[in-house]
Amino acid sequence: MSATTITLTPEISEAIDRFIAGQEPKPSRDEAVNAALGDWLSH
Numbered sequence: 001m002s003a004t005t006i007t008l009t010p011e012i013s014e015a016i017d018r019f020i021a022g023q024e025p026k027p028s029r030d031e032a033v034n035a036a037l038g039d040w041l042s043h
Contacts, residue, residue: 008016020032027035 016029016032016036019036020026020029023032
């Protein structure tokens with residue numbers, strides 16, 4: 001897997017943190033972003 005650095009707006013960063021807080025087990029930020037992008041791109 002390759003690494004890519006992106007800059008997130010504070011609103012997106014906070015939304016990711018809220019998503020993570022509601023999950024069990026808690027995913028890492030990388031896992032949460034990859035899951036969200038994968039879901040979005042598959043539609």
